[in-house]
Amino acid sequence: MSATDLQLTETHPPAPTGRRVRSPRLGIRAGLGLGFATMYLSIVVLIPLAALSSKAFDNGVSGFWDAVSSPEAWAALKLTVLAGLGVSVVNAVFGTLIAWVLVRDRFPGKSLMEAVIDLPFALPTIVAGLILLSLYGVQSPIGINLAFKVSGVVMALLFVTLPFVVRTVEPVLWELDQEMEEAAVSLGASRLTTFRRVVFPNLLPAIASGTALSFARAISEFGSTVLISGNLPFKTQVSAVFIYGQIESDRPEIAAAVSVVLLVLSLVVLLALDGLQRWGRRRG
Amino acid sequence: MASATTAKTTAARLGLRAIAIFYVGIMLLFPVGLLFWRTFEHGIQPVWDQLTTPSAAHAFRVTVIVAFWAVLGNTIFGLVTAILLVRHEFPGKRVLNALVDLPFAVAPVVVGLSLILVYGPHTSVGSWFADHGIDVIFALPGMVIATMFVSLPFVVRELVPVLEEIGDDQEQAAWTLGASRRQTFLRVTLPSIRWALAYGVVLTLARSLGEYGAILVVSGNVIDHTQTAPLYVGAQYANFNPQGAYAVAFALAAIAIVAIIILNVLRPKERT
Numbered sequence: 001m002s003a004t005d006l007q008l009t010e011t012h013p014p015a016p017t018g019r020r021v022r023s024p025r026l027g028i029r030a031g032l033g034l035g036f037a038t039m040y041l042s043i044v045v046l047i048p049l050a051a052l053s054s055k056a057f058d059n060g061v062s063g064f065w066d067a068v069s070s071p072e073a074w075a076a077l078k079l080t081v082l083a084g085l086g087v088s089v090v091n092a093v094f095g096t097l098i099a100w101v102l103v104r105d106r107f108p109g110k111s112l113m114e115a116v117i118d119l120p121f122a123l124p125t126i127v128a129g130l131i132l133l134s135l136y137g138v139q140s141p142i143g144i145n146l147a148f149k150v151s152g153v154v155m156a157l158l159f160v161t162l163p164f165v166v167r168t169v170e171p172v173l174w175e176l177d178q179e180m181e182e183a184a185v186s187l188g189a190s191r192l193t194t195f196r197r198v199v200f201p202n203l204l205p206a207i208a209s210g211t212a213l214s215f216a217r218a219i220s221e222f223g224s225t226v227l228i229s230g231n232l233p234f235k236t237q238v239s240a241v242f243i244y245g246q247i248e249s250d251r252p253e254i255a256a257a258v259s260v261v262l263l264v265l266s267l268v269v270l271l272a273l274d275g276l277q278r279w280g281r282r283r284g
Numbered sequence: 285m286a287s288a289t290t291a292k293t294t295a296a297r298l299g300l301r302a303i304a305i306f307y308v309g310i311m312l313l314f315p316v317g318l319l320f321w322r323t324f325e326h327g328i329q330p331v332w333d334q335l336t337t338p339s340a341a342h343a344f345r346v347t348v349i350v351a352f353w354a355v356l357g358n359t360i361f362g363l364v365t366a367i368l369l370v371r372h373e374f375p376g377k378r379v380l381n382a383l384v385d386l387p388f389a390v391a392p393v394v395v396g397l398s399l400i401l402v403y404g405p406h407t408s409v410g411s412w413f414a415d416h417g418i419d420v421i422f423a424l425p426g427m428v429i430a431t432m433f434v435s436l437p438f439v440v441r442e443l444v445p446v447l448e449e450i451g452d453d454q455e456q457a458a459w460t461l462g463a464s465r466r467q468t469f470l471r472v473t474l475p476s477i478r479w480a481l482a483y484g485v486v487l488t489l490a491r492s493l494g495e496y497g498a499i500l501v502v503s504g505n506v507i508d509h510t511q512t513a514p515l516y517v518g519a520q521y522a523n524f525n526p527q528g529a530y531a532v533a534f535a536l537a538a539i540a541i542v543a544i545i546i547l548n549v550l551r552p553k554e555r556t
Contacts, residue, residue, distance in 0.1 A: 029465065030368065033368055034368055034374060037364050040357070041361075041383060041384070041436075044357075044436060045383070045386055045433055048399050048401065048402045051398060052394065055401050094303075094304075097303060097304055098304045098308060101300055101304035105297060105300070105301050107301060113305070116316075117312075119312060119541075119544065122494075122543050123316075123536075123537055124514045124536050125494065125514075126494075126496040127514070127537050127540075130319070130521060130530070130533045131315045131316060131319045133521075135314070158311060159312070159315065162308075162312065191293060191296060219391070220391030222391065222496065222497035223518075227518065227521065240392075240393045243391075243393050243397065244393050244500070247396070247400070247501055252401065256397060259397055259398075262394060263389065263390060266390070266391075270385075
């Protein structure tokens with residue numbers, strides 16, 4: 001539910017220079033607070049991630065590379081990235097469309113639609129996995145069996161990432177000045193041209209944010225895909241499931257190496273997104 | 285001419301509406317509705333029986349205990365960190381700000397693996413704790429840390445924008461009038477951020493109750509011991525007891541829906 005909000009609110013306007021304390025000296029309370037925050041963050045997040053990176057390179061760079069480029073690991077990474085990209089593209093299109101309908105259209109049941117969009121963020125991933133398996137599994141009530149197929153994994157990823165683009169595009173559409181569009185239309189532009197030349201450029205940063213967030217989420221996903229994928233190496237095994245398998249069979253170096261690749265992929269995407277937003281704000 | 289354009293616009297609008305309803309219906313509403321149907325296929329009594337088996341009840345209890353400590357830790361961390369980030373200047377502030385978001389980039393399974401590598405039974409830290417009679421991994425402490433990791437940014441990220449918006453004028457006024465720091469915090473700062481704080485806490489709680497991947501790795505998934513409700517869902521499905529899985533999944537989904545309703549009530553009404 002709020003990875004989106006959070007990413008969007010991440011930015012801080014610079015503090016007014018007049019109020020800025022000249023010498024960065026903290027009082028005792030603030031100093032203790034900083035000590036506590038640093039310690040908490042270290043114990044929970046930083047030291048474990050440092051240990052992960054160190055484990056990944058236990059056997060040097062070549063060991064890391066051997067682990068990542070083994071056929072099984074490589075197939076899982078390839079599937080993860082390709083499925084993530086495909087899901088992100090579908091989300092970009094349908095997310096924008098749904099956001100548009102939610103903001104600009106009016107119909108009975110719209111408030112229900114508005115409310116259920118957040119469901120995938122709130123539902124535990126294993127519940128999503130169970131739901132998808134009951135829908136597309138062997139006992140599918142609609143006769144579509146996607147269990148142990150790549151398409152089943154993709155459906156699971158589409159389910160859990162559906163809200164991202166909707167929730168990033170919606171606020172921008174609310175803010176968008178409709179007079180610009182009316183001006184374009186009254187000057188003879190068709191609705192399609194108006195959308196393409198006036199609306200779309202304004203939405204692009206938000207669409208990009210939502211798409212990047214859904215990619216980062218898709219490549220990390222575990223709970224919703226583990227049941228439906230059937231965990232078949234070279235076929236339906238995504239990286240998170242591969243990592244879990246390596247942990248279970250007590251090969252932490254291999255698990256750590258692939259984990260580092262996933263982590264770097266997410267960080268690169270999220271940092272690029274952050275850079276894009278800064279660039280957009282400077283421009284706008 | 286004009287009416288032809290209007291008709292075309294109307295048709296386009298109806299078309300877009302139809303696609304949106306169809307997509308949301310088939311991707312979201314139908315699947316979630318199916319969960320409810322599968323759960324209550326055989327009536328209410330079997331669902332109740334499944335929810336009250338000793339193992340299911342134990343799993344819910346473990347889930348609540350783990351979520352409680354994670355929410356408590358992240359709420360205190362969130363308050364302290366948000367106030368530091370907004371109200372204070374110190375070297376490394378930008379780094380701290382960036383690091384708070386780091387957990388969102390880490391896959392749940394990777395969270396679990398990272399914790400095992402530090403606190404696991406075969407590590408120096410883990411064996412130090414074991415010598416002092418504390419098991420971290422495959423026990424509650426590890427599960428609490430894993431839950432803290434995955435839900436760490438929520439409270440900070442809800443509080444920072446609100447603290448920025450309210451500014452510190454009122455706090456300064458309170459100090460000037462002789463209020464202590466403690467009084468200022470309790471009577472001035474806290475009341476003005478309480479809704480954002482509640483929002484962040486509900487987000488943290490919802491995420492904590494539903495975590496699967498990270499908990500699966502660090503808990504060992506032992507039934508009647510370290511198995512949480514989400515783990516119970518997966519295990520019961522794998523053990524050919526789909527009714528048990530559906531009943532607990534339904535309960536978790538109902539909690540998620542209540543969380544969404546609370547969040548919608550708490551969300552500032554910025555639009556009509």
